[in-house]
Amino acid sequence: MITFPTGFRIAYSHVLFTFRRLMMVFILVVQPVFFVVLTWLIYRHSALPNLGGRMILSAGLTTLWSGIVFSSLSDMERERMMGTLEMVFASTRGLLGSMIPKVLGNLLLCTLPLVVIFIGITYILRFPVRVADPVNTVLSGAVLVLCLFSISLCLSCVFALSRQSRVLMNAFEFPIFTISGFVFPVVFLPAGLRFFSYLSPLTYPVQLLRSALLGPEGFFSWPILFWISLGILLLFFGLAVLAFHRLDKIVRLSGTLSLN
Amino acid sequence: MQPIIEVKDLSRIFKIKGKWGLGPSKIVEALRGISFQVKTGEIFGLLGPNGAGKTTTLKILTTLLAPTNGQAHVLGFNTFGQEKQIRPRINFIFGGEKGFYWRLNAVETLTFFSDLYEIPPAIQAQRIPKLLDLVGLSAIDAKREIETYSKGMKQKVQIARGLVNDPEVIFYDEPSIGLDPVSAKNFREIVKQLASRGKTIILTTHYMAEAEELCDTIAVIDQGRILTCDSTANIVAGLSDESATLHVSVTALTAEKKSVLDRIRSEYPVAVTPAGEDRVDLRIHFPSQAAAREKSAALFSELEALELHIEKPTLEQAYLNLIQHRNPDGVASIPNH
Numbered sequence: 366m367i368t369f370p371t372g373f374r375i376a377y378s379h380v381l382f383t384f385r386r387l388m389m390v391f392i393l394v395v396q397p398v399f400f401v402v403l404t405w406l407i408y409r410h411s412a413l414p415n416l417g418g419r420m421i422l423s424a425g426l427t428t429l430w431s432g433i434v435f436s437s438l439s440d441m442e443r444e445r446m447m448g449t450l451e452m453v454f455a456s457t458r459g460l461l462g463s464m465i466p467k468v469l470g471n472l473l474l475c476t477l478p479l480v481v482i483f484i485g486i487t488y489i490l491r492f493p494v495r496v497a498d499p500v501n502t503v504l505s506g507a508v509l510v511l512c513l514f515s516i517s518l519c520l521s522c523v524f525a526l527s528r529q530s531r532v533l534m535n536a537f538e539f540p541i542f543t544i545s546g547f548v549f550p551v552v553f554l555p556a557g558l559r560f561f562s563y564l565s566p567l568t569y570p571v572q573l574l575r576s577a578l579l580g581p582e583g584f585f586s587w588p589i590l591f592w593i594s595l596g597i598l599l600l601f602f603g604l605a606v607l608a609f610h611r612l613d614k615i616v617r618l619s620g621t622l623s624l625n
Numbered sequence: 626m627q628p629i630i631e632v633k634d635l636s637r638i639f640k641i642k643g644k645w646g647l648g649p650s651k652i653v654e655a656l657r658g659i660s661f662q663v664k665t666g667e668i669f670g671l672l673g674p675n676g677a678g679k680t681t682t683l684k685i686l687t688t689l690l691a692p693t694n695g696q697a698h699v700l701g702f703n704t705f706g707q708e709k710q711i712r713p714r715i716n717f718i719f720g721g722e723k724g725f726y727w728r729l730n731a732v733e734t735l736t737f738f739s740d741l742y743e744i745p746p747a748i749q750a751q752r753i754p755k756l757l758d759l760v761g762l763s764a765i766d767a768k769r770e771i772e773t774y775s776k777g778m779k780q781k782v783q784i785a786r787g788l789v790n791d792p793e794v795i796f797y798d799e800p801s802i803g804l805d806p807v808s809a810k811n812f813r814e815i816v817k818q819l820a821s822r823g824k825t826i827i828l829t830t831h832y833m834a835e836a837e838e839l840c841d842t843i844a845v846i847d848q849g850r851i852l853t854c855d856s857t858a859n860i861v862a863g864l865s866d867e868s869a870t871l872h873v874s875v876t877a878l879t880a881e882k883k884s885v886l887d888r889i890r891s892e893y894p895v896a897v898t899p900a901g902e903d904r905v906d907l908r909i910h911f912p913s914q915a916a917a918r919e920k921s922a923a924l925f926s927e928l929e930a931l932e933l934h935i936e937k938p939t940l941e942q943a944y945l946n947l948i949q950h951r952n953p954d955g956v957a958s959i960p961n962h
Contacts, residue, residue, distance in 0.1 A: 371740050378729070378737040385728035385770070448723025451689050456741035457713045457790070463741055617691040617705065620639055 371458070372466045379470035383436075389474075392431065397478035400424035401485040407548070417492030418579050424482045426547045426571060429513055432475035435538070437468045437517040441524040442531055450525070451623050454616075460525065461518070461609035468517045472510060501577035501587060508591065509570040512598045516566070518605035522612050526621065546571045550582040566601065570594040629794060629825050630663035630686065634695035636849070637681050655681040657849035658695060663827060663842070668820050670840035670857070671829045672944060678849040679829040680719075683796050686827065687717045699794060713742060716792040718783045720799035722776065731757065731767040731782045735789055742790035749789075756785040759818075761811060777808035784815060794825045801835060813839055833941035837861070843940070845947055852947055861943050869917035873907040873924060874900065874932040885927045904931070 369377075383389055404420040413419060441464075444450040453463045486492050496502050524531070542548055544558060545567035551559060562568045573590040576582055585593070616622045637656040642648075656678045663669045671679045684690040685697050688708035697704040702711050718724075726734060732753060739749045757767050760781035766774075771782060780800065787795055797816070801809040809832075816839055820826055830836050836843060837857060844854040853860060875882060889895055889909060896908040907928075911917040917935050925933045 371743055374740045374746075375737065378733060378740065381733065382726045382729050447725065447727070448719070448721075449726065451719075452717075452724060452738070452786075453741060455688055455708075455712055455717070456738070457743050458741050459712075613708075614691070614705075617689065620690055622689060 372462075372469070375458075375463060375466035376470040376473065379440075379467045380473060383440075383470065383474060392436070393474060393477045394481060396431065397424065397428050397481040398485060400427055401482055401490070404486075404548070405490055415495045415497075415579055417486055417494035418496065420486050420490075420492055421482060421494055422575060422578060423548045424486070425479055426574075427542060428478045428482060429475055429510065430538075430542070430547065432478060433468065433471050433510070433513045434517045434520065435534070436471045436474070437464070437521050438524050438531075438534055440467055440471070441521045445525075445623070448623065454613075454622060459609075460612065461606065464518060464521055464609075468514055468521075471517075472514065496578055497580040498577050498587075502574065505570075505574040505577040505587075505591070505594075508594045508598060509574050512567070512570040512594060512601065515598055515601035515605055519601050519608060522605060522608040525612055525616060526619075541565065541567060544568070546575060550575060550584070552583040566597045569597055627665070628662035629665045629667075629700060630661075630669075630827070631698040632662070632682070632686075632695070633660050633697075634658045635660070635682070635685065635692050635697055636694040637678075637685065637690065638693045654849055656685075656692075659844075659846065659849070659851045660695075661844050661851060661854050663825060665825055666820065666823050667841045668816065668826045668828060668839050670836040670843040671827065671846055672831075672833070672836055672843055673829075673846040674948065677846045679846055680798055682846070683717065683798050683827065683829060687715060687796050688712055713790060714792060715794045715796065716787040716790055717796035718787040718798065718800055720797075720802040722779055724783060724786075725771045725779065727772040728770050730770050731762055731785070734771065734782060735785055738786050739789045744790060752789065752791070753785075756788055759788075759815065760785045776803055777805060780804055780808060780812065784812065788819075792824070794827070795819065797826065797828045797830075799829055799831065801830065801832060809835070833939065833944055837940035845944060847948060857940065861938055861940050863943075867913045869911050869914040870936040871907075871909045871911060871917045871921055871924070872932075872934050872936050873909065873928055873930050875905050875907065875928045875930050877903050878905055882928055885924075889924070908936075 401420070401424050404423040407423070408416050408420055411419075441450075444453060450460075454460050456463070487494055520534070524534075544551070544554065544561045545565045546562065547567075551562040551568055551572065554562060569585075569590055572582065572584045573587065573594045576584070576587050576590060581587070584590070635656055636654070636658050639653040639655055641651040641653060659678070659682065671682060673679050681690065685692050685704055686699055688699075688704050688711055691705045699711050700714055702708075704711060726737070729737065735753045735756060736749060739753070744752070757764070762778065762781050762785070766778065771779060774782070784800070787797075801812050804812065813835060816826055816828070820839075826839075828836070828839065840857050842855065843857050843860055845852045845860070855863070878886065886895065886897075886907070893912075894910045896910075898906045898908070900906045909917075909920075909924075911920070914935065921933055921935065924930065
């Protein structure tokens with residue numbers, strides 16, 4: 366019998382649990398269709414080159430954000446509501462040891478909507494996709510996913526600390542999409558807003574993928590974006606590990622782990 | 626015997642902030658310097674009214690809360706600072722219907738939590754069926770999503786979940802709350818079985834009969850202070866008041882019996898309860914055991930009693946006596962025997 370490492374077994378249980386929620390049918394299948402329609406409405410009259418690539422990027426990036434980051438934060442909140450957060454917290458693996466497989470599970474779940482988006486844009490709407498640099502695109506995609514993974518861990522730590530984080534998250538989601546280049550390149554933004562793009566850690570890995578798939582967009586060059594993104598990835602992963610370590614003490618001092 | 630749990634001068638203060646951190650914050654003293662010890666293999670009961678500090682104590686012992694002052698040691702380790710050594714060796718169950726992944730079935734739930742405790746798959750494969758068997762969950766039910774379970778079945782899963790890591794110390798916080806009598810009895814049998822295997826069990830409950838049946842030692846806690854901590858037998862014997870209740874069963878009340886009853890009523894409180902078509906139960910409350918014994922023989926003949934006995938003092942009486950006699954500071958005025 367093949368024995369998978371514990372982390373993968375936890376990720377599998379998480380995928381199983383998540384997949385059985387009716388809401389997931391919406392998130393995994395219906396929502397990407399909406400994203401495809403939305404990007405089609407944005408780009409259908411555009412004269413820009415490689416529209417298929419731009420549409421896939423816009424719909425794909427928002428899907429990755431929803432699927433990896435937003436879902437992971439919702440998982441943290443759900444754990445608290447269901448009363449399982451304390452059980453996970455006080456287990457041998459602890460909160461970080463269970464959150465990493467859960468975010469990994471969410472990442473695996475994301476592949477389904479990405480496939481839906483690809484089929485919708487290339488086969489149903491028949492927009493051809495041209496990849497400017499296939500090798501760098503794969504590499505950039507991996508760095509972007511790992512950045513989202515690390516940012517998810519950091520934010521889920523904040524969610525474990527505060528019960529009111531959800532409101533902030535909802536309020537910031539669309540501004541983050543706009544300033545970080547999820548739907549269109551940041552160079553399209555007014556100069557005043559572009560300042561916030563430079564501040565957003567998501568801008569760099571997103572632009573990294575955009576420039577690899579579509580070609581240079583007038584922001585930083587690909588190698589510079591790559592190193593900055595790698596730095597962001599390491600910074601957030603390190604922050605997540607430190608934050609979870611501190612969290613173990615802080616939530617016990619504040620007594621905010623459960624609802625009662 | 627070396628105590629497996631040692632609590633010394635433990636206190637916990639909660640600062641409850643206003644919404645969004647605005648407005649005045651409220652200070653709640655949940656625990657005010659409690660101390661007690663639990664021996665290995667003991668069933669230890671923590672009793673007290675709602676808000677007494679039972680759950681706070683359990684949360685500190687299960688490494689979910691930090692104490693504000695004082696110390697709590699479990700298995701020789703400090704619960705705040707050495708939690709990594711404690712967590713793999715303990716487990717806990719909080720009552721109610723929370724604490725489930727509703728869309729997983731019982732087997733998947735136990736597998737998931739076994740993974741969280743890093744139990745090797747080979748051991749899981751042996752242990753999970755045994756746990757399901759112990760709590761009496763059939764193989765068919767164990768494959769249904771927990772969402773479809775009755776309250777009793779959910780509690781069975783919780784009990785099994787609390788044993789996935791074969792813990793040395795198990796904490797139960799009001800585990801039988803809302804359970805039907807059969808499920809509650811099954812739970813008590815499981816607790817006894819676990820204790821017989823050497824597990825140490827800490828239990829909070831509002832059901833005095835349950836505590837009396839299960840616990841070797843009981844601590845009664847109120848307003849964050851321990852009112853008494855002693856063996857169950859000592860608490861029942863020492864804290865039951867001097868009064869006694871004489872239980873008399875008689876056949877239908879004739880005029881003669883009614884006049885006897887009226888005479889007794891003029892001296893002592895009497896509760897009359899019909900117990901079938903041709904039978905009445907009388908409960909006569911005497912101020913002392915001696916008075917009850919003195920009157921019992923005469924009453925037996927005058928009432929032509931079918932049955933007569935002096936009710937034994939119960940933990941419930943002792944508990945009520947203790948709680949009712951505490952002073953406003955939460956300190957019992959009845960001496961601890």
